Amino acid sequence: MDDQGHGVPLGLGRTIRVGQPKGDVVPNRSWIMCMLGVVVSLPLLASDFSSGLIAHYRLDGDGQDSSGAGRHGQVFGTTPTTDRHSASGRALEFDGDGDYVWLATHAVALQPAELTIGAWFRADSGESGLVSSIVRSRLYGYYLSISESDSLDAAVFVDGGNEFVQVSGGNFRDDQWHHATLSWNGIELVLWVDGVLFETATAVASGPIHYEEAAVAIGRDGDAGWYFVGAIDEVRFYDRELDDDERLGLYHELLIDGWETGDFSAWSSITP
Ligand SMILES: [Ca+2]
Numbered sequence: 001m002d003d004q005g006h007g008v009p010l011g012l013g014r015t016i017r018v019g020q021p022k023g024d025v026v027p028n029r030s031w032i033m034c035m036l037g038v039v040v041s042l043p044l045l046a047s048d049f050s051s052g053l054i055a056h057y058r059l060d061g062d063g064q065d066s067s068g069a070g071r072h073g074q075v076f077g078t079t080p081t082t083d084r085h086s087a088s089g090r091a092l093e094f095d096g097d098g099d100y101v102w103l104a105t106h107a108v109a110l111q112p113a114e115l116t117i118g119a120w121f122r123a124d125s126g127e128s129g130l131v132s133s134i135v136r137s138r139l140y141g142y143y144l145s146i147s148e149s150d151s152l153d154a155a156v157f158v159d160g161g162n163e164f165v166q167v168s169g170g171n172f173r174d175d176q177w178h179h180a181t182l183s184w185n186g187i188e189l190v191l192w193v194d195g196v197l198f199e200t201a202t203a204v205a206s207g208p209i210h211y212e213e214a215a216v217a218i219g220r221d222g223d224a225g226w227y228f229v230g231a232i233d234e235v236r237f238y239d240r241e242l243d244d245d246e247r248l249g250l251y252h253e254l255l256i257d258g259w260e261t262g263d264f265s266a267w268s269s270i271t272p
Protein backbone atom coordinates (compact mmCIF):
# COMPACT_ATOMS: atom_id res chain seq x y z
CA MET A 1 0.00 0.00 0.00
CA ASP A 2 1.52 3.31 -0.92
CA ASP A 3 0.94 6.25 1.33
CA GLN A 4 -1.50 7.66 -1.19
CA GLY A 5 -3.89 4.86 -0.44
CA HIS A 6 -4.23 4.28 -4.17
CA GLY A 7 -3.08 1.54 -6.49
CA VAL A 8 -1.53 -1.80 -5.69
CA PRO A 9 -0.68 -2.57 -2.07
CA LEU A 10 3.06 -2.45 -1.55
CA GLY A 11 3.32 -4.21 1.76
CA LEU A 12 2.91 -1.32 4.15
CA GLY A 13 -0.68 -2.25 4.92
CA ARG A 14 -1.08 -5.42 6.96
CA THR A 15 -4.56 -6.20 5.75
CA ILE A 16 -7.02 -4.94 3.22
CA ARG A 17 -10.69 -5.44 3.88
CA VAL A 18 -13.06 -4.68 1.08
CA GLY A 19 -16.74 -4.96 1.89
CA GLN A 20 -19.58 -6.30 -0.16
CA PRO A 21 -22.50 -4.31 -1.52
CA LYS A 22 -25.57 -4.68 0.63
CA GLY A 23 -28.06 -3.35 -1.88
CA ASP A 24 -30.28 -0.36 -1.83
CA VAL A 25 -31.97 0.92 1.26
CA VAL A 26 -35.36 2.31 0.43
CA PRO A 27 -36.41 5.31 2.49
CA ASN A 28 -38.89 3.98 5.00
CA ARG A 29 -42.22 5.48 5.85
CA SER A 30 -41.11 6.74 9.24
CA TRP A 31 -38.35 8.72 7.60
CA ILE A 32 -40.73 10.08 5.03
CA MET A 33 -43.05 11.18 7.77
CA CYS A 34 -40.04 12.72 9.45
CA MET A 35 -39.24 14.62 6.27
CA LEU A 36 -42.83 15.73 5.98
CA GLY A 37 -42.27 17.11 9.45
CA VAL A 38 -39.83 19.51 7.84
CA VAL A 39 -42.83 21.57 6.86
CA VAL A 40 -43.65 22.32 10.45
CA SER A 41 -40.32 21.80 12.20
CA LEU A 42 -37.52 22.75 9.84
CA PRO A 43 -35.39 24.28 12.60
CA LEU A 44 -35.40 20.97 14.49
CA LEU A 45 -34.17 19.02 11.48
CA ALA A 46 -31.60 21.64 10.66
CA SER A 47 -30.26 21.50 14.20
CA ASP A 48 -29.73 17.73 13.91
CA PHE A 49 -27.28 18.35 11.10
CA SER A 50 -25.20 20.59 13.32
CA SER A 51 -24.53 17.97 16.01
CA GLY A 52 -20.87 17.02 15.78
CA LEU A 53 -20.40 19.21 12.73
CA ILE A 54 -16.72 20.19 12.57
CA ALA A 55 -16.85 22.21 9.37
CA HIS A 56 -19.18 22.86 6.45
CA TYR A 57 -17.80 24.13 3.17
CA ARG A 58 -20.70 25.32 1.02
CA LEU A 59 -18.19 26.12 -1.74
CA ASP A 60 -20.47 28.92 -2.94
CA GLY A 61 -17.57 30.37 -4.89
CA ASP A 62 -15.24 30.34 -1.88
CA GLY A 63 -13.77 28.20 0.90
CA GLN A 64 -15.67 29.69 3.82
CA ASP A 65 -16.68 27.41 6.68
CA SER A 66 -20.33 28.02 7.46
CA SER A 67 -20.42 25.78 10.55
CA GLY A 68 -19.67 28.75 12.77
CA ALA A 69 -16.31 27.33 13.86
CA GLY A 70 -14.34 29.63 11.55
CA ARG A 71 -12.37 26.85 9.87
CA HIS A 72 -12.16 28.62 6.53
CA GLY A 73 -10.25 27.00 3.71
CA GLN A 74 -7.70 28.64 1.44
CA VAL A 75 -8.77 28.38 -2.20
CA PHE A 76 -6.22 27.81 -4.97
CA GLY A 77 -7.53 28.13 -8.51
CA THR A 78 -11.09 26.81 -8.98
CA THR A 79 -14.00 28.55 -10.70
CA PRO A 80 -17.48 29.19 -9.28
CA THR A 81 -19.98 26.99 -11.10
CA THR A 82 -23.58 25.84 -10.96
CA ASP A 83 -24.67 23.46 -8.24
CA ARG A 84 -26.98 20.45 -8.58
CA HIS A 85 -29.98 22.78 -8.72
CA SER A 86 -28.43 24.74 -11.61
CA ALA A 87 -27.91 27.70 -9.28
CA SER A 88 -24.93 29.67 -10.57
CA GLY A 89 -21.93 30.28 -8.36
CA ARG A 90 -23.04 27.80 -5.71
CA ALA A 91 -20.33 25.15 -6.24
CA LEU A 92 -16.65 25.06 -7.22
CA GLU A 93 -15.22 23.74 -10.48
CA PHE A 94 -11.80 22.08 -10.26
CA ASP A 95 -9.78 21.91 -13.49
CA GLY A 96 -7.41 19.11 -12.48
CA ASP A 97 -4.42 21.41 -12.68
CA GLY A 98 -3.59 22.90 -9.30
CA ASP A 99 -7.13 23.64 -8.15
CA TYR A 100 -7.91 22.75 -4.53
CA VAL A 101 -9.13 24.03 -1.17
CA TRP A 102 -6.42 23.80 1.47
CA LEU A 103 -7.59 22.94 4.98
CA ALA A 104 -4.32 22.08 6.72
CA THR A 105 -4.61 25.04 9.08
CA HIS A 106 -7.51 23.23 10.71
CA ALA A 107 -6.04 19.72 10.61
CA VAL A 108 -6.31 19.22 14.37
CA ALA A 109 -10.08 19.55 14.12
CA LEU A 110 -10.42 17.87 10.73
CA GLN A 111 -8.56 14.73 11.81
CA PRO A 112 -10.96 13.17 14.34
CA ALA A 113 -10.79 9.58 15.62
CA GLU A 114 -14.21 8.85 14.12
CA LEU A 115 -15.81 10.84 11.38
CA THR A 116 -18.39 11.38 8.71
CA ILE A 117 -17.75 13.26 5.50
CA GLY A 118 -20.63 14.25 3.26
CA ALA A 119 -19.98 15.75 -0.17
CA TRP A 120 -21.61 16.38 -3.52
CA PHE A 121 -19.39 15.80 -6.55
CA ARG A 122 -19.66 15.82 -10.34
CA ALA A 123 -16.69 14.04 -11.90
CA ASP A 124 -15.87 14.88 -15.51
CA SER A 125 -16.07 12.00 -17.95
CA GLY A 126 -13.08 11.44 -20.18
CA GLU A 127 -10.60 11.54 -17.31
CA SER A 128 -10.20 7.79 -16.85
CA GLY A 129 -6.77 6.68 -15.77
CA LEU A 130 -6.43 9.45 -13.25
CA VAL A 131 -7.25 9.53 -9.55
CA SER A 132 -9.52 12.46 -8.74
CA SER A 133 -9.47 13.27 -5.03
CA ILE A 134 -12.65 14.70 -3.56
CA VAL A 135 -11.40 14.96 0.03
CA ARG A 136 -8.17 13.69 1.57
CA SER A 137 -6.19 13.85 4.78
CA ARG A 138 -2.71 12.38 4.51
CA LEU A 139 -0.39 10.77 5.30
CA TYR A 140 -2.66 7.85 6.14
CA GLY A 141 -5.87 9.50 7.38
CA TYR A 142 -8.87 9.16 5.09
CA TYR A 143 -9.95 9.78 1.54
CA LEU A 144 -12.89 9.98 -0.79
CA SER A 145 -11.92 9.86 -4.44
CA ILE A 146 -12.65 8.67 -7.97
CA SER A 147 -10.18 5.96 -8.94
CA GLU A 148 -8.26 5.39 -12.16
CA SER A 149 -11.04 2.97 -13.15
CA ASP A 150 -13.78 5.53 -12.35
CA SER A 151 -15.03 3.83 -9.17
CA LEU A 152 -15.85 5.81 -6.06
CA ASP A 153 -13.35 4.88 -3.35
CA ALA A 154 -13.61 5.65 0.34
CA ALA A 155 -10.97 4.62 2.84
CA VAL A 156 -9.44 5.09 6.26
CA PHE A 157 -6.15 3.96 7.79
CA VAL A 158 -6.28 2.56 11.33
CA ASP A 159 -4.15 0.57 13.78
CA GLY A 160 -1.27 3.00 13.61
CA GLY A 161 -1.45 2.95 9.83
CA ASN A 162 -1.09 -0.84 9.60
CA GLU A 163 -4.62 -1.48 8.40
CA PHE A 164 -6.19 0.02 5.32
CA VAL A 165 -9.98 -0.22 5.17
CA GLN A 166 -11.60 0.61 1.86
CA VAL A 167 -14.88 0.39 0.02
CA SER A 168 -14.98 0.84 -3.73
CA GLY A 169 -17.35 0.44 -6.63
CA GLY A 170 -19.43 1.82 -9.45
CA ASN A 171 -18.59 4.19 -12.26
CA PHE A 172 -18.95 7.77 -11.18
CA ARG A 173 -17.04 9.68 -13.84
CA ASP A 174 -20.33 10.42 -15.56
CA ASP A 175 -20.75 14.22 -15.49
CA GLN A 176 -23.63 13.80 -13.03
CA TRP A 177 -23.99 15.10 -9.49
CA HIS A 178 -23.76 12.42 -6.80
CA HIS A 179 -23.74 12.60 -3.05
CA ALA A 180 -21.37 10.50 -0.95
CA THR A 181 -21.41 10.00 2.80
CA LEU A 182 -18.38 8.26 4.29
CA SER A 183 -18.44 7.24 7.95
CA TRP A 184 -15.91 5.56 10.22
CA ASN A 185 -17.18 4.55 13.68
CA GLY A 186 -14.04 2.87 14.98
CA ILE A 187 -15.02 -0.55 13.61
CA GLU A 188 -16.86 -0.23 10.34
CA LEU A 189 -16.47 1.93 7.26
CA VAL A 190 -19.83 2.81 5.74
CA LEU A 191 -20.35 4.49 2.38
CA TRP A 192 -23.72 5.81 1.27
CA VAL A 193 -24.18 7.15 -2.25
CA ASP A 194 -27.16 9.17 -3.44
CA GLY A 195 -29.20 8.43 -0.36
CA VAL A 196 -28.75 4.66 -0.17
CA LEU A 197 -26.28 2.31 1.47
CA PHE A 198 -23.58 1.56 -1.10
CA GLU A 199 -21.03 -0.62 0.66
CA THR A 200 -19.46 -1.37 4.04
CA ALA A 201 -16.16 -2.81 5.24
CA THR A 202 -15.31 -4.03 8.73
CA ALA A 203 -11.82 -3.58 10.09
CA VAL A 204 -9.76 -6.29 11.75
CA ALA A 205 -8.34 -3.74 14.15
CA SER A 206 -10.84 -1.31 15.60
CA GLY A 207 -9.84 2.10 16.78
CA PRO A 208 -9.18 5.66 15.75
CA ILE A 209 -8.10 6.80 12.31
CA HIS A 210 -4.33 7.12 12.14
CA TYR A 211 -2.96 10.47 11.01
CA GLU A 212 0.50 11.77 10.25
CA GLU A 213 1.08 15.28 9.01
CA ALA A 214 -1.61 17.86 8.47
CA ALA A 215 -2.30 17.69 4.76
CA VAL A 216 -6.08 18.03 4.48
CA ALA A 217 -7.61 19.25 1.24
CA ILE A 218 -10.71 19.29 -0.93
CA GLY A 219 -9.99 18.54 -4.58
CA ARG A 220 -6.44 17.30 -3.99
CA ASP A 221 -4.87 14.24 -2.36
CA GLY A 222 -3.78 16.20 0.67
CA ASP A 223 -0.48 17.71 -0.45
CA ALA A 224 0.26 15.06 -3.07
CA GLY A 225 -1.58 15.87 -6.30
CA TRP A 226 -4.35 13.67 -7.74
CA TYR A 227 -6.33 16.82 -8.43
CA PHE A 228 -10.07 16.54 -8.92
CA VAL A 229 -11.55 17.21 -12.36
CA GLY A 230 -15.14 18.36 -12.13
CA ALA A 231 -17.18 20.09 -9.46
CA ILE A 232 -17.52 19.66 -5.69
CA ASP A 233 -20.15 21.11 -3.39
CA GLU A 234 -21.39 21.13 0.21
CA VAL A 235 -18.57 19.28 1.99
CA ARG A 236 -19.37 18.54 5.62
CA PHE A 237 -17.09 17.05 8.28
CA TYR A 238 -18.48 15.48 11.47
CA ASP A 239 -16.53 14.00 14.37
CA ARG A 240 -19.04 11.17 14.72
CA GLU A 241 -20.90 8.60 12.69
CA LEU A 242 -24.26 9.74 11.38
CA ASP A 243 -27.18 7.35 11.70
CA ASP A 244 -29.12 6.21 8.66
CA ASP A 245 -31.81 8.85 8.94
CA GLU A 246 -29.16 11.53 9.18
CA ARG A 247 -27.33 10.14 6.15
CA LEU A 248 -30.56 10.19 4.23
CA GLY A 249 -31.21 13.65 5.51
CA LEU A 250 -27.91 14.93 4.15
CA TYR A 251 -28.82 13.63 0.71
CA HIS A 252 -32.37 14.95 0.86
CA GLU A 253 -31.26 18.33 2.04
CA LEU A 254 -32.57 19.42 -1.33
CA LEU A 255 -35.94 19.18 0.36
CA ILE A 256 -34.87 21.90 2.73
CA ASP A 257 -33.63 23.89 -0.25
CA GLY A 258 -37.05 23.36 -1.83
CA TRP A 259 -38.70 24.59 1.30
CA GLU A 260 -36.55 27.67 1.23
CA THR A 261 -37.01 28.42 -2.45
CA GLY A 262 -40.55 27.20 -3.00
CA ASP A 263 -39.35 24.59 -5.49
CA PHE A 264 -40.93 21.36 -4.32
CA SER A 265 -40.16 19.40 -7.48
CA ALA A 266 -37.75 17.19 -5.54
CA TRP A 267 -40.47 15.88 -3.23
CA SER A 268 -41.34 13.18 -5.71
CA SER A 269 -37.96 11.60 -4.98
CA ILE A 270 -39.21 10.27 -1.63
CA THR A 271 -42.59 8.99 -2.70
CA PRO A 272 -43.09 5.76 -0.70
CA1 LIG B 1 -22.92 25.20 -2.40
Ligand SMILES: [Ca+2]
Binds near residue numbers: 077095098
Ligand atom coordinates in the same frame (compact mmCIF):
# COMPACT_ATOMS: atom_id res chain seq x y z
CA1 LIG C 1 -5.95 25.33 -12.45
